[in-house]
Amino acid sequence: MILAEWLQIRLVLWLALIAVRPLGLHMAAVFERRLTLPLLGPLERGFYRLAGVAPEKEQGWLNAALFGAVALATLGACALGVTPARAENVTNQCAARYQVDKAANQLGGQSYFQYYSKCSAEVKARNAAATAPVAEVPVAPAAAAPVEAPAPAPAPVAAPAPIAPAIPAAQEPAKPAKAPKPAVAPADSGSVVFPKAVATAYANRKAGDARKKTCADQYKANKATGGNGGLKWSEKGGGYYSECDKKLKGE
Template identity: 40%
Template sequence: MPMLRNFVLASVSALAAMALAPAPASALTMKECSAKYQDAKKANTLKGQKWNDFRKAQCGDDDAAEADAASAVKDEPAAAPAPAAAGKAKAAVFPKAVAQKYSNETAGKARLKTCADQYNANKTANANGSLKWIEKGGGYWSQCNAKLKS
């Protein structure tokens, strides 16, 4: 029984500390909000509130959370542009055909290894056209693979 009493007191004091603490600028995650709801439920401090009412009152508004997320995404592209590579980057150089040494591989694996060899050779000559191996929108691998398939 004393253990249960200690647990209830700890839960109530934690809940009180959360209630008195200043609210963060962003809304709580659903997992954090759920844990907070369960603690309040165990401590009988919900006062008849259901989950949706509790979530809106204690965890932040969904619209505000979406607005915060949208503003964070809008701010991200405004960051400083990536620094230019040392020296002027040359246009990307791609292999004209699959390397003969990979003829015993499957077609996909042969293209992969051929493109990887050319990419690594281009790195020393700064001839990758500022492309990374894989990047959103099509990196070196994607373009090289497409050229070898055609």
């Protein structure tokens, strides 16, 4: 049971205990045919009239049973109404949401009572907003679009005057375009340039990978200066990379 249900039970018990003495005094006064309290006397006589009871006559069991059933049904309808159904609906919704948020670890350290207090307020506010009547906004009729006057007919276009053909001038033969000169590749100097040590940019890499990156950078730089000595990056019998790797290893 949740906290709200425990509070309701305790409230009913406290109200019953508080009402024991005044109700007992009133029943004793009724049984002894003494004057009742000023406010309860008219109320008592009104109930007698509704139930068809004559205080001066003995009441049969059938009238007592009918009056008790009607009174209990009336009080139950007034006290309960639709509140339990709505409370049960709110409780079920919040319990389901609590389990979902608990599984997703989104409770934020809240206990169930703290979570239920916040959740029930949100659900009740949403239900109240959903049942509130929506005011209808009168829609003004759309104004009719103005009718545009027809555009005047375009003026007739005069036919263009005939143009006499121009006499072609003597055309000179076109000169052939000059072919671009091929770029001259840098000649190999014959001496091969190798890096002296592994570049600091690759100090955090593995040793083999750092040596390979350093050799690749030097190989690309040698292409512009002819410092590769005619060696390819990788070739049969050893290439630039193989020799550069040995140099950096110190072999």
